[in-house]
Amino acid sequence: MERVSxxxxxxxxxxxxxxxxxxxxxxxxxxxxxxxxxxxxxDTDLLELPVLYRSALSSLSVARETSLDMALIAYLEGxxxxxxxxxxxxxxxFSQRVASFFTHDWPVAVRALWxxxxxxxxxMIVGTLAAYMLVSSDxxxxxxxxxxxxAADRGPDATTEALRATLYHEGESNGLGVFATYLFTHxxxxxxxxxxxxxxxxxxxxxxxxxxxxxxxxFTAIFVERGLGFELGGWLxxxxxxxxxxxxxxxxxxxxxxxxxxxxxxxxxxxxxxKAGRKAATAMxxxxxxxxxxxxxxxxxRQLIIDDWTRYAIAAGMFTLWCAYFYVPxxxxxxx
Amino acid sequence: xxxxxxxxxPSHAPRTPAERTLITPExxxxxxxxxxxxQRAGAFLIDFMLLVAILVIFSIIVVAAGLGTLGAGAVxxxxxxxxxxxxxxxxxxxxxxxxxxxxxxxxxxxxRAVGLRVVARDGxxxxxxxxxARNLMREIEIFLPLSFLAGGQGVDGxxxxxxxxxxxxxxxxxxxxxxxxxxxxxxAGTWVVHAPRRKLEIDLGGDSAxxxxxxxxxxxxxxxxxxxxxQTLENVLRAGNAETQSNVAGTIRTKIGWxxxxxxDDYAFLSAYYAALGKRLERRMLFGNRRRDKFDTGEERGEx
Numbered sequence: 001m002e003r004v005s006x007x008x009x010x011x012x013x014x015x016x017x018x019x020x021x022x023x024x025x026x027x028x029x030x031x032x033x034x035x036x037x038x039x040x041x042x043d044t045d046l047l048e049l050p051v052l053y054r055s056a057l058s059s060l061s062v063a064r065e066t067s068l069d070m071a072l073i074a075y076l077e078g079x080x081x082x083x084x085x086x087x088x089x090x091x092x093x094f095s096q097r098v099a100s101f102f103t104h105d106w107p108v109a110v111r112a113l114w115x116x117x118x119x120x121x122x123x124m125i126v127g128t129l130a131a132y133m134l135v136s137s138d139x140x141x142x143x144x145x146x147x148x149x150x151a152a153d154r155g156p157d158a159t160t161e162a163l164r165a166t167l168y169h170e171g172e173s174n175g176l177g178v179f180a181t182y183l184f185t186h187x188x189x190x191x192x193x194x195x196x197x198x199x200x201x202x203x204x205x206x207x208x209x210x211x212x213x214x215x216x217x218x219f220t221a222i223f224v225e226r227g228l229g230f231e232l233g234g235w236l237x238x239x240x241x242x243x244x245x246x247x248x249x250x251x252x253x254x255x256x257x258x259x260x261x262x263x264x265x266x267x268x269x270x271x272x273x274x275k276a277g278r279k280a281a282t283a284m285x286x287x288x289x290x291x292x293x294x295x296x297x298x299x300x301x302r303q304l305i306i307d308d309w310t311r312y313a314i315a316a317g318m319f320t321l322w323c324a325y326f327y328v329p330x331x332x333x334x335x336x
Numbered sequence: 337x338x339x340x341x342x343x344x345x346p347s348h349a350p351r352t353p354a355e356r357t358l359i360t361p362e363x364x365x366x367x368x369x370x371x372x373x374x375q376r377a378g379a380f381l382i383d384f385m386l387l388v389a390i391l392v393i394f395s396i397i398v399v400a401a402g403l404g405t406l407g408a409g410a411v412x413x414x415x416x417x418x419x420x421x422x423x424x425x426x427x428x429x430x431x432x433x434x435x436x437x438x439x440x441x442x443x444x445x446x447x448r449a450v451g452l453r454v455v456a457r458d459g460x461x462x463x464x465x466x467x468x469a470r471n472l473m474r475e476i477e478i479f480l481p482l483s484f485l486a487g488g489q490g491v492d493g494x495x496x497x498x499x500x501x502x503x504x505x506x507x508x509x510x511x512x513x514x515x516x517x518x519x520x521x522x523x524a525g526t527w528v529v530h531a532p533r534r535k536l537e538i539d540l541g542g543d544s545a546x547x548x549x550x551x552x553x554x555x556x557x558x559x560x561x562x563x564x565x566x567q568t569l570e571n572v573l574r575a576g577n578a579e580t581q582s583n584v585a586g587t588i589r590t591k592i593g594w595x596x597x598x599x600x601d602d603y604a605f606l607s608a609y610y611a612a613l614g615k616r617l618e619r620r621m622l623f624g625n626r627r628r629d630k631f632d633t634g635e636e637r638g639e640x
Contacts, residue, residue: 012618016539023536034440057364066622068614070567071537071574078534081366085453088361089440089461097464105465178418185426189475192430196476199506199519257523270522274457274466277523281469 012067019059023079026052030082053083101285109282110326113252116259120209120251124244127213128220135221145218160226167228167235168306180299187243187291191250195257195284202258209251216244234311238302241319243294250287253280290322353514356529358459368529370516371452375530380478382446387432394424429479433471438464451532457515457525466524473520477506540573540610551608557592558616564629566617569610573603581606 029049032040041049060076067073110117134141139156146155190208197204216236223232257276264272297314305311354370371379402417436444442462443453454470456462481503484496510516515527561569572584585602588594588609617627 012614013539020536054362057360057362061364066618068563068566068617068621069539070570072539075534075536077367078531080360080364081368081529081531082533084358084360084366085442085455085462086440177415178422181419181422185422188426188430192472192475193480196473199473199476199523270525273522274525277469278463278465278525281465281472281524284472285468 012063012069012072015059015062015067016069016072019055022052022055023059023076026056026083027079030079030086033086034082049083050087053080053087056080056083101282104330105282106286107326107330109279110249110286112279113249113256113283116252116255117248119255120248123206123209123251124213124216124248127210128217129213130210131214131217132221132224133217135218136225139222139225142218142222145214156222160228163223163226163228164231167231176299176303179303180295183298184292184295187247187294188288191247191287191291192284194247194250195254195280195287198254198257198280199261200258201262202255205251205254205258209248212247231308234308234315235302237315238305238311239294239298241315242290242297242322245319245322246287246290246294249283249290253283253287256280293318356515356527358455368455368531371450371528371530373511373516375450375452376510376516376528379444379446379450379452382449383433383444384446386445387428391425391428394428395421398424430472433474434467437462437467437471442467447528451530452528453531454526455529457527462526466526470518470520470524470526473518473523476503477509477519481507537574540570540607540614551605551612553592553609553612555616557594558613560588560592560630561613562627562629562632563617566610566613569606569613573606573610578602 026049029041029045029052032045033049056076057080060073060080063069063073063076131141131145135145135156142156194205194208197208219236220229220232223229257273257280260272260276261269267275297318301314302311305314352369354372356368356370358366358368360366398417398421402414405414405417433444436447437454441448441453442455447453454462454467456466481500484500484503506519510518510521515521517527521527569584572580582602585606588606589596594605620627
């Protein structure tokens with residue numbers, strides 16, 4: 001009699017004894033799944049996991065209402081949380097995600113930033129024109145605008161011949177790979193910076209765009225003065241059509257975040273910031289991909305190709321390619 | 337997905353300010369606990385030291401490889417080595433955090449060590465773009481202050497100081513909001529919760545049928561305490577500190593008027609009392625008659 005009455009009474013000990021094996025099984029499955037890929041789990045495991053997860057959830061609900069064992073409840077909460085994020089987590093494979101990024105996510109994100117792209121372009125052009133006019137009227141402005149390291153031997157004091165030489169220093173093909181890699185990592189870091197600074201209401205991003213244009217304008221002024229404008233154009237644009245586009249997009253991503261935080265519209269500020277940040281982040285990964293191309297063009301293409309017209313042709317070709325990729329509407333857009 | 341996070345939880349009010357409601361599609365509240373600032377900082381320090389260590393080892397290997405090719409007299413070799421180093425540094429700096437947080441456990445090695453994980457604030461899946469957004473922001477949260485601390489290039493003291501203060505604003509951002517969000521979390525719509533892997537602890541109330549024989553408590557003796565004291569006792573028993581246990585055992589004996597028996601062991605006494613008290617309180621709980629703590633006489637709820 002005594003034993004029957006003991007068993008009939010529900011308490012956390014009997015409750016736990018009945019279900020402990022299921023929890024251990026779930027924990028073991030999760031450990032394997034989290035450790036490696038899902039492929040390590042057999043089909044039966046995969047079918048069993050959601051069932052075990054739901055039974056653990058029900059255990060948690062029961063335990064909260066009937067058990068005073070805090071360690072047990074904490075354990076179940078932890079187990080259910082882990083299982084929840086596994087069961088409802090991402091199911092797509094890495095290659096699927098990469099494919100969807102290039103075919104859909106990236107162009108869509110860039111297209112969504114069109115307003116900010118125009119704004120960033122305008123800011124950069126304003127910077128270019130201002131610096132161009134300043135340096136044209138008084139070359140001493142050059143040193144105030146361009147940092148010493150970047151100018152190297154291309155300052156206002158250089159002779160026309162020396163300037164021409166900087167545009168076509170050929171022959172020295174050693175170290176091009178290093179140069180290209182350096183340019184890629186450096187430019188990527190700057191563009192990530194432009195993106196991140198968008199958080200400060202976009203103001204530093206805008207300044208960065210203007211300053212970037214100003215450096216461009218200062219160089220142009222020096223070279224145009226010596227009648228090397230056309231040659232400089234080829235030298236700059238062969239990679240610049242890609243690189244400047246990428247930097248403009250990074251600036252646009254930063255400005256987008258800043259604008260949405262300042263003017264969230266009908267949404268809450270946090271919601272607006274979240275949507276803007278995710279969209280801009282997608283565009284940023286694309287920017288890094290573009291800068292990889294720009295680095296290759298700058299490191300190899302510019303040093304190996306010294307014909308002005310070829311340089312211009314490549315510049316125009318790259319620009320057309322990017323524009324077509326981003327802005328030509330796709331069939332599948334409506335279906336998604 | 338049918339998950340939802342409501343600002344004001346319907347029935348169970350959060351017991352601590354760091355608790356957040358996440359209701360699964362099955363309708364159960366997971367009651368996520370936000371990571372504290374200390375945990376976040378600890379996790380970051382571990383990651384940062386790991387990064388530095390990896391970078392140092394990586395550099396040594398690369399330099400060694402470079403010296404090896406120098407001996408062979410091949411210029412191309414050095415070039416390859418330099419490219420590898422530049423790319424390696426770039427990837428490490430920007431993608432260490434992203435690569436780990438995109439994975440199934442949504443946590444870097446440092447976060448795993450502390451028991452943290454990144455979670456989407458709306459309870460949905462943590463997408464790649466969110467992880468990328470929150471980690472690219474580290475550029476201004478961490479690396480910018482670091483570069484100001486290092487003095488920067490050609491920046492004079494005052495400007496460096498102003499820059500440091502400005503950058504510090506981002507660094508200490510999580511301390512200024514109740515959800516402990518960094519700038520990156522705001523942009524990405526994420527937060528960081530404390531969800532460590534726990535082991536199932538032994539059941540203190542079980543397997544005591546035989547050992548508890550010498551300990552029989554009357555109902556009056558068990559009514560001396562409530563749920564709060566039961567859980568405190570649970571912590572004392574699990575912590576396993578003999579001195580604390582003997583103190584607590586002494587207090588309980590005095591309170592319930594327990595007669596000391598020969599050869600009585602403090603731990604055995606406490607376990608038996610815990611089991612008996614737990615059983616009684618859980619039985620009351622089943623009948624909707626809870627007792628919060630020893631001061632709870634049920635009068636507030638209009639009983640008795």
